[in-house]
Amino acid sequence: MDHTVGMNAAVALMAALHRRRRTARGAHVDVAAREVAASLIGDQLLLAAAGGQPARSGNAHPRMSPHGVYRAAGEDRWLALAIENDARWQAFVRVAGVPDDPRFRSEEGRRVHAEAVDALISEWALRQDATQAAAALQKSGIAAHVSWTTPELAADSHLRERRAIVPVSEPDGTVRAAVGVPMRLSKGQEIGIVRGTPALGEHEDYVFGEILQIGREERRRLEDEQVIY
Structure with a gap:
């Protein structure tokens, strides 16, 4: 917010x-x-x-089932998965090698039996390497991805190429990753973060002197009176 x-x-x-x-x-x-x-x-x-009763939906979707994040093999590894139609469900059945339950062949059936669908996928996902499973599902046109940790996001080559993640330099020379500006301009200089957080008091002369036009004597008086620090 x-x-x-x-x-x-x-x-x-x-x-x-x-x-x-x-x-x-x-x-x-x-x-x-x-x-x-x-x-x-x-x-x-x-x-x-309109008289309805809003309720928490978590990862659920009003139409799609399955639509969630499922624990995979390994410590704190999770697989995000969304299946939008019947063709995608059949593709999932083939790739995952799970039983082709007649209850789940239609969108309505999967929605009605959403808990059973989640149970089936949860059992399957626990045996899967999240990265390999996501790649296999994506290859079949299924929306799936590993639920990445922060370090994995920061290291992603695609995000860095798009400058959604950018390297910035701290005053002490340390280089770290930061979130870039989510917009690009066709002309003009690149916008966004180019350095890290300023050092304490680094821009005081610029702010008080150039922007606010406060003279040295006046500034010293304000500092003595603790109006500014």
């Missing part, structure tokens, strides 16, 4: 600036975090307003 509040505030600010440039009139920008959070659950709010 915090990131989404910032995004909405930035978009609102840009809209206000655009309006000022066109009309020479300013604007008051009001972005409430609680209201942004409410906008993220609009479907549940509509369901409640």
